[in-house]
Amino acid sequence: MNNIQIDDKEFEILIQNENIAKRTRLIGIQINVDYEDRCPIFIGVLNGSFLFMADLLKEITISCEIGFIKVSSYEGTESSGNIRETFGLPNDLENRDIILIEDIVDTGLTLSYILNEVYKQNPASVKVCSLLLKPAALKSPINELEYVGFELTNEFVVGYGLDYNGLGRNLKDIYRAKSVTPQLP
Numbered sequence: 001m002n003n004i005q006i007d008d009k010e011f012e013i014l015i016q017n018e019n020i021a022k023r024t025r026l027i028g029i030q031i032n033v034d035y036e037d038r039c040p041i042f043i044g045v046l047n048g049s050f051l052f053m054a055d056l057l058k059e060i061t062i063s064c065e066i067g068f069i070k071v072s073s074y075e076g077t078e079s080s081g082n083i084r085e086t087f088g089l090p091n092d093l094e095n096r097d098i099i100l101i102e103d104i105v106d107t108g109l110t111l112s113y114i115l116n117e118v119y120k121q122n123p124a125s126v127k128v129c130s131l132l133l134k135p136a137a138l139k140s141p142i143n144e145l146e147y148v149g150f151e152l153t154n155e156f157v158v159g160y161g162l163d164y165n166g167l168g169r170n171l172k173d174i175y176r177a178k179s180v181t182p183q184l185p
């Protein structure tokens with residue numbers, strides 16, 4: 001199934017599940033080495049990270065804890081614009097090693113907001129593991145971004161947790177939006 005239709009958009013295959021699995025295994029091995037003899041807390045950013053978090057954690061053999069957070073954003077009436085809120089961030093992060101798990105880092109705005117919230121609790125260390133990264137879309141560098149599965153160009157992707165209009169999260173592969181060829185009159 002190389003081409004699929006979701007809602008009003010056509011998508012084509014970009015990363016097959018077996019390649020996601022191979023990359024996830026390697027990231028898991030690296031984290032097991034880096035955090036040997038520590039007990040990090042993995043915090044998955046919902047909703048998008050749910051599949052990656054589950055598959056990555058099956059590769060983790062060190063002692064660890066697990067949590068999830070959800071961020072919501074909405075247009076506020078204040079001039080500061082986008083107001084965000086986090087739900088479910090564990091409140092016992094002081095002196096702990098934190099690994100935030102994302103499906104994708106695009107502009108990096110979601111992650112910057114979460115990092116800011118996490119640092120308020122004085123953790124021992126904070127790193128980020130994201131399956132996907134769009135380097136050209138990043139609004140500012142994120143020093144904590146230690147583990148990245150795949151770098152993408154600026155194209156919209158769906159599948160393996162990522163949605164288009166709420167759909168497609170259940171796809172086991174990752175697809176990219178097909179560019180629309182302009183129709184001549």
Ligand SMILES: O=P(O)(O)OC[C@H]1O[C@H](OP(=O)(O)OP(=O)(O)O)[C@H](O)[C@@H]1O
Nearest residue numbers: 046047048103104105106107108109110
């Ligand atoms: O780097 P950014 O430009 O901030 O984009 C990345 C964020 O966007 C998506 O989440 P979204 O807010 O769409 O929620 P979802 O996980 O429920 O899809 C994705 O899961 C990341 O968390």
Ligand code: HPA
Nearest residue numbers: 106155156157158162163
């Ligand atoms: O390319 C994307 N696809 C789905 N969700 C997203 N959130 C940020 N970028 C993306």
